[in-house]
Amino acid sequence: MNKLVFANLIHRPMRSIISAAAIAIEVVMIISVAAIFLGQIDGQKIRTNGIGADMIVRPANASFINAVGGAPIPAKNVEAFRKLPHVAIASPVIQSFNLTGGPEILFGIDYASYNALRPFTFLEGGPFQGPNDVIVDNVFAQTGKGFHAGDTIKILNHPFRISGVVEHGKGGRKMVPIETLGELIGSEGKASQFFLKSDNEANEEAIRQEILNTPGLQSYQVATMREWLSMMAPDNIPGFNIALNVVTLIATLVGFLVIFLSMYTAVLERTREIGILKSMGASKSAIVSMVLRESILMAIVGVGLGIGLIYTIHAYLDAKFPTLFFEITQGWIIKASIIAFLGAIFGAAYPALMAARKDPIDALSYE
Structure with missing residues (x-):
């Protein structure tokens, strides 16, 4: 079955590449937006703390x-x-x-x-x-x-x-x-x-x-530097979490729809193949597993490509725009990876169930 999964992906290389690229873009969008937002906050915290003051008085x-x-x-x-x-x-x-x-x-x-x-x-x-x-x-x-x-x-x-x-x-x-x-x-x-x-x-x-x-x-508002630095957090910035959630949702939808379309067309193209597998005794769970494994494999490649791209972007921005604090955190890499994998799994779920429900006789007679 694993050989069949790899063969299916290689048989349509362009579709597999586009699907992996879409997942990579999803990962890059999520991590880069978080990196820019968090980078600006942490950069300002570092520079303000470096002033040497103990307290801040504001209106x-x-x-x-x-x-x-x-x-x-x-x-x-x-x-x-x-x-x-x-x-x-x-x-x-x-x-x-x-x-x-x-x-x-x-x-x-x-x-x-x-x-x-x-x-x-x-x-x-x-x-x-x-x-x-x-x-x-x-x-x-x-x-x-x-x-x-x-x-x-x-x-x-x-x-x-x-x-x-x-x-x-x-x-x-x-x-x-x-x-x-x-x-x-x-x-x-x-x-x-x-x-x-x-x-x-x-x-x-x-x-x-x-x-x-x-x-x-x-x-006047009076705060110690420690208190002020503790306020410099995403939850205290109006619209920060909303903007980040909107970008994350858009990126997730992109990954979901691309995987859904890719696996849906793949199931339609392999109707006879699925019929042969079911006539040879393949269970519904085996058919579902085959489709999901294809999507997970594309997600692995896409996530790896996305992480590589985000570090490439970081190196470019650091050289081209040294004043831009671009902060890549392990936490957001993990979050983006999990979101990408879940999007790929849910995107492939319906095509997988559709393939599992196919009648072997109807599938074998499909032209």
């Missing part, structure tokens, strides 16, 4: 999504935080989501206080020398033909001189003076949030209470 009713969409709070409020007993450093920051030239989060920083949280490690150049200077990380500097200190790049359609290139993991990939970014986005004198450094981690709860008890600051 009332802000989520980490809308916190990067504008600057609604007065930057001068940083002075109130600096006067609190257990706050060692307070730094105002604007985070602005920008789609020009590709999605990115621009950072507007007060260099002195931001650098005090955790000093920059400069690989080239140095701090801002003027309002139209930008500090970039080495990941961005490696894009395209490469950028170096002294080069000019465009941000929000304005030219900026690269004053320095720093090691990645310090917040944004592009950081400009907070005053300049505020002017460009129409939020002069504003900030998106404040990063705080405590004099001692044991005093973080005391700082929170000091802020909430200070007139004018009671409505």
